[in-house]
Amino acid sequence: QHGRVKVKTTAQQEEEKKKEREKKLKIYVAARDACFAKRKEGVKDEEALELTQQLLSSNPDFATLWNQRREILTHLETIYDSELHFLESCLKVNPKSYGSWFHRGWVSSRLPRPNWVRELSLCDRCLSLDDRNFHCWDYRRMVVKMSGVSVEKELEFTDRLISSNFSNYSSWHYRSTLLTLLHPESPEPKSPSRDPQTHSHQYELVQNAFFTDPNDQSAWFYYRWLLGRGNFNCFVVLYFPTLATITLFCAFLFSQRTICDLPPGTISDITNEHNLTVHWSEKPTRRDCALYTGRSESWCRDSATDQELFRSELSVEKTSVLQSELESCNQLQELEPLNKWCLLTIILLMRALDPLGYEKETLAHFQTLKEVDPMRSAYYSDLCSKFMIENTILKMEYAEVRVFSISDKNLTTLCHLDQLLLVTHISLSSNQLCRLPLQFAMLQCLEVLEAENNLIEKLEGLYHLPKLEEVLLRNNKISSLADLEPLASCPKLKHLDLRGNPVSQSDGVEAELKTLLPNVTELLL
């Protein structure tokens, strides 16, 4: 039960209420028992309809009674119209009962000639009273499907609702599904000028909303989605066939990676050069990779300096649209400096346009965000960490080096580790990391790990790293020997710095470590 305010009453009022409730209870129980009795005896008549109607009018969540009514209606084969009438009154009283809406849908679909126009008009009326009633929206979607209302007409409907009301999340949501039907992958139709539902129209519509009311959060949620639409996964492909594992690693820029095994016998010896071609079945792409004589690893990747690769999803039109939107949002931000939605959107726009160029501003805005919206500080810290890691990857790609260095950047989380397959040196020092997660184990080329001055307690991801030689963990929070166990699976580990960790204070830890990690020659405690 929701929204029932507790009201204080006197003892006498309590007594009166108690008597009244006892009376109501008696009536209710009698009616319920009568319904059940009829059903047990298999009696499906008007009286049974009367009885169930009585109870359902005040308690439409009593699902078994709707079941009983459906049995009676099926048996009597008529009275569907009066049923719809009864349902309308039920919905007036309680427009949020699953049972009522489902029953109406059941009745409608059983009519020889369902009146979908009437059903749609019922939805219009219901939504005009409460445009967040998801039961009604779901019912509407069913009616639209059954009667073939066009996507364009429904988009117009959402336009009307959005322009006349606030509290529009349901309408924006519906738009997102309708647009996806119209333009499955790309928001760019062939002839932009005439079609009212074009790309720039989309942006205009939502901009209107949040410029009119910057606190209308639904528009901001929708906008974030709109910004990301049509961004195809550009791939920077890293191949990594190794003889040891005979596996191919493929990583896609900022998204899922795939591992597949090479067909057996592909690389039968290392004394010759081998050329491999990889085809994707999902996208019409192929990449070639050469494994050179005497080498056990190889890679091939698309040039990161190629404008096309990173910005291919941003057409000229979209770039100029986003640029002008950034300007508008900046203006809005001056008027509403405490509006977090605006700040976050500015960050997202800057990332869409020029992630490296706007790095300074991005960091400054995140700082402001944490001040104006402190409840979500942890979210902003993680998001900022993600963006800084992305920037560092971009810089690394541009420089074509295998060193990943991201110190003193207030990192609270690690991600995109699957992009660091080729990295030999990684520095994460002076951040706020608590753990080296399981995905760390993907860094198969890693030789040196610098992670001093963090809050690291767990090293789950430091296992089976075949080339790892040096691990620097000074000033962290590693507290037990158990936390160091993953390191035992790294055969080349020679140098381990554990100074300034709680574990280095425990008695006998040096001896225990010598047993756990016999190959380590330089141990600093």
Place this chain on the structure above:
Amino acid sequence: MGTQIKDVIIKPDAPATLLLDKHADYIAAYGSKKDDYEYTLSEYLRMSGIYWGLTVMDLMGQLHRMSRAEILEFIKSCQHESGGLSASIGHDPHLLYTLSSVQILCLYDSMDCIDVDRVVEYVRGLQQEDGSFAGDKWGEIDTRFSFCAVATLALLGKMDAINIGKAIEFVLSCMNFDGGFGCRPGSESHAGQIYCCTGFLSLTGQLHQVNADLLGWWLCERQLPSGGLNGRPEKLPDVCYSWWVLASLKIIGKIHWIDKTKLRAFILACQDEETGGFADRPGDMVDPFHTLFGVAGLSLLGDEQVKAVNPVLCMPEDVLQRRGLQPDLLS
């Protein structure tokens, strides 16, 4: 012109400590209210009501105060020919109450009270061609029922009875632009449905399909200035969302994106110092539903006076350990 943020204001004299004894007394007495009008009105969900009461008592270490024998008898008489269980005697079977009854039997370690094979058959029979689940033979489709189906089977160790691949396909088709999930494909994201779908994806080993960053953002934006959580944008906070939202965040590894201190203060403010129990928001009438989710929410936030609760199944962790069930969570 501007939208006012819908929220509540917590009064300075609102309860600020956890009144466990009062809540235990409230729930213990609730079952004996058979001559109460409101109690009778809610007969259509009695099995779930019992599950809420027993679970919160177990979380508080007070399960022994409930009438075990009576409840087990009740459950036996609620299993129908089809194998499904109803909310109460004389009511029709449904997936919702089938899950609740199986959860109760887990708490009491008494699964042999019912015909388990028939339950499995009932659940299997409700799966549709598109992978979705109907709630009962009448055919209402909802992702809540997908959750009920796999949770029931997971507790019985019989998940292979259904077409899991198709079931997953259907749930994923309900993912929205904001990373959330609704009742059916095309339905708006709602915290209750999100809990069911992330719970479903956990039980079926598919959490990697969730966009945790995007959904986590949507979920942490449920927190209002009062510290309470709502179920979707522009709605009032409600203590039950301390469960639906919080558990979802825990499942996708983003529970730290919520301000825990402020949420705890809100939950505690929803207690009724006089009667015991929790209400949906401060000052309202209490009920067992909100009492469970208030206490369970506090458990997820780390309150040590309460047993650890499993975020996927909303049952004490020790009960699930007994059954060897440990659903995936993202870290």
